[in-house]
Amino acid sequence: MSVETGTESETGATTDPGSTHESPGDSSIGSLSDLDTAGLAYGAAGTGIFLAVWQAAAMAVGRTYLLPSPVEVATAFVVELTAPTTFTVPFAEVSIPATRLVANLLQSLLHYLPGLAVGSVLGISLGVAMGWSGRLDDALTPVTRFLRPIPPLAWIVFAIVWIGIGHGGAAFIVGIGAFWINFYNAYAGVEGVSTHLREVAETLGVDDDLTMIRKVILPAATPSIATGVRTSIGQCWMIVVAAELFGAPGVGFQIINAAQNLATDVSVAYMAVISLVFLVSDGAFRRVERRALAWRD
Amino acid sequence: MAGLSDSPGDGSNLDRNSKVVVDGVSKVYESERQRVEALSDVNFSVSDGEFVCLVGPSGCGKTTLFRTIAGLEVPTGGEIRLDGEPVTGPGTDRGMVFQEYGLFPWRTVRDNVAFGLEEQGVKEPERSRRVGEMLDLVGLGEFADAYPKELSGGMKQRVGIARALAVDPEILLADEPFGSVDAQTRDMLHEELLRIWAETGKTVLFVTHDVEEAVKLSDRVVVMAADPGRVREVVTVDIDRPRDRTDPAFGEYVDRVRSLIGE
Ligand SMILES: Nc1ncnc2c1ncn2[C@@H]1O[C@H](COP(=O)(O)OP(=O)(O)O)[C@@H](O)[C@H]1O
Ligand SMILES: [Mg+2]
Numbered sequence: 001m002s003v004e005t006g007t008e009s010e011t012g013a014t015t016d017p018g019s020t021h022e023s024p025g026d027s028s029i030g031s032l033s034d035l036d037t038a039g040l041a042y043g044a045a046g047t048g049i050f051l052a053v054w055q056a057a058a059m060a061v062g063r064t065y066l067l068p069s070p071v072e073v074a075t076a077f078v079v080e081l082t083a084p085t086t087f088t089v090p091f092a093e094v095s096i097p098a099t100r101l102v103a104n105l106l107q108s109l110l111h112y113l114p115g116l117a118v119g120s121v122l123g124i125s126l127g128v129a130m131g132w133s134g135r136l137d138d139a140l141t142p143v144t145r146f147l148r149p150i151p152p153l154a155w156i157v158f159a160i161v162w163i164g165i166g167h168g169g170a171a172f173i174v175g176i177g178a179f180w181i182n183f184y185n186a187y188a189g190v191e192g193v194s195t196h197l198r199e200v201a202e203t204l205g206v207d208d209d210l211t212m213i214r215k216v217i218l219p220a221a222t223p224s225i226a227t228g229v230r231t232s233i234g235q236c237w238m239i240v241v242a243a244e245l246f247g248a249p250g251v252g253f254q255i256i257n258a259a260q261n262l263a264t265d266v267s268v269a270y271m272a273v274i275s276l277v278f279l280v281s282d283g284a285f286r287r288v289e290r291r292a293l294a295w296r297d
Numbered sequence: 298m299a300g301l302s303d304s305p306g307d308g309s310n311l312d313r314n315s316k317v318v319v320d321g322v323s324k325v326y327e328s329e330r331q332r333v334e335a336l337s338d339v340n341f342s343v344s345d346g347e348f349v350c351l352v353g354p355s356g357c358g359k360t361t362l363f364r365t366i367a368g369l370e371v372p373t374g375g376e377i378r379l380d381g382e383p384v385t386g387p388g389t390d391r392g393m394v395f396q397e398y399g400l401f402p403w404r405t406v407r408d409n410v411a412f413g414l415e416e417q418g419v420k421e422p423e424r425s426r427r428v429g430e431m432l433d434l435v436g437l438g439e440f441a442d443a444y445p446k447e448l449s450g451g452m453k454q455r456v457g458i459a460r461a462l463a464v465d466p467e468i469l470l471a472d473e474p475f476g477s478v479d480a481q482t483r484d485m486l487h488e489e490l491l492r493i494w495a496e497t498g499k500t501v502l503f504v505t506h507d508v509e510e511a512v513k514l515s516d517r518v519v520v521m522a523a524d525p526g527r528v529r530e531v532v533t534v535d536i537d538r539p540r541d542r543t544d545p546a547f548g549e550y551v552d553r554v555r556s557l558i559g560e
Contacts, residue, residue: 196395196397196399197399197401199367199369199387199399200393200395200399200401201412202369202386202387203367203368203369203387203388203389203391203392203393204389204412204413204416204460204464205388205389205413205416205417205464206416207386207387211416215412215415216401219401219403219404220401220403222403293403294444295402295403295404295444295445295446296402296446297402297446
């Protein structure tokens with residue numbers, strides 16, 4: 001595989017333990033247990049020092065709205081996590097009981113998920129098509145080169161005039177971000193598929209483009225495509241926050257809203273929410289990726 | 298033993314009714330800077346069920362010829378015929394074994410072997426039966442569910458051979474298939490290949506730069522020369538199998554081929 005997919009040595013740890021034959025991937029199981037002892041101790045120490053410095057700085061400043069302390073942030077987090085409210089399910093016109101944090105998170109997910117899904121599918125599709133077809137590549141490269149540098153948020157103009165700032169408009173911006181990340185990874189993945197494997201497939205009877213794409217190009221490009229999806233899972237949270245600055249409801253909106261009320265501790269609590277959601281979704285995706293791509297070197 | 302029977306590398310090697318006929322094949326690679334005559338009027342033929350090795354120094358056009366027979370390159374002159382039909386592209390009548398294995402890393406051993414059968418539309422349970430048969434043939438039954446990354450070079454090449462044979466080709470073509478395995482494994486693979494050849498009765502065209510390997514395996518050795526790539530001579534190896542490297546006749550053939558190559 002010529003495309004570097006940025007996976008760490010830990011991917012080797014999933015090698016089937018039942019296999020009796022030599023398997024180079026097994027060696028990295030050892031590094032995991034090394035990390036358990038020394039690594040975790042250093043990690044705990046680093047975290048402790050960070051929190052202590054933060055707490056000390058906050059106490060020195062002495063004003064929550066200028067710099068909330070970790071304890072104040074944690075308290076605000078718990079309050080948001082437990083304060084009851086209702087969440088109105090879109091299209092269904094029903095309200096369900098929720099807490100403020102959960103309701104805000106659901107609001108964000110309402111544009112994050114559709115934007116991520118639609119943008120990724122379209123980006124991967126165009127990336128594969130252009131990576132496969134030299135003609136299409138030649139035809140569209142000037143356009144993609146020109147459009148690519150435009151930050152997703154700049155397209156807010158069209159979100160406003162076409163859709164309005166709401167879930168639809170925010171999903172549109174998120175989708176544009178997901179589109180480009182996935183487009184480039186899919187494109188590079190397909191371009192990187194070795195000619196050798198394609199020739200092997202030809203000698204084994206593959207004689208049409210669709211079969212070649214389905215049975216050789218896509219599986220070979222999957223690690224690169226997966227990297228694109230994983231990257232966009234993270235990047236799209238950045239875009240969600242940016243889009244919500246313009247007024248779409250959700251976690252990002254709460255960050256601004258709370259700050260405008262000088263409730264900086266609540267702002268930081270919602271910043272932590274984004275981080276936690278990212279860590280959970282990224283971790284979950286990596287697990288799936290590791291399982292599904294266990295064949296990688 | 299009868300004398301070494303040689304024949305010159307011109308049209309007299311051509312038996313037009315053979316399984317494989319390489320008829321006046323030339324291949325020129327041209328770029329702005331240079332012009333490489335990789336093959337210049339190459340003629341020889343391989344009979345049904347015959348084991349022929351192609352030897353020659355590096356750069357004499359062995360891989361080019363292999364790829365041309367595979368249908369992956371178009372000759373600039375002449376043509377290749379299989380059972381009288383000109384080659385126009387790749388096809389499953391030729392089972393290809395590559396030096397770099399060319400296994401699909403995302404497919405298990407079993408699924409690599411099944412690839413060509415899927416393309417031929419062979420349905421289950423026939424497909425699994427055939428895959429199992431091929432894995433038994435190369436002795437890899439226990440590794441059916443392993444991924445290529447978990448295999449040694451020798452094992453990878455066994456998968457390559459099983460995959461090539463699964464679609465039941467007329468001809469098995471191999472380009473330095475054992476070039477990257479250690480000597481001991483190579484000897485074992487030679488025995489296996491000869492056994493498979495005897496069991497299946499396939500026509501085999503085997504490219505190598507290892508003269509001993511060629512004398513060990515083949516009925517005839519096509520000796521090539523470089524600049525431009527051409528056939529220098531075709532040597533018929535008249536020793537009964539199994540062949541013993543320490544047999545004086547074996548050594549004579551090796552020396553004969555070496556002197557033709559100019560080693
Ligand atoms: N795709 C190519 N483009 C240009 N020159 C090539 C190409 N493939 C092979 N050659 C040249 O053709 C000659 C024969 O190469 P090759 O068939 O690989 O020889 P061998 O396999 O006997 O070592 C060499 O001089 C090589 O550089
Ligand atoms: Mg070669």
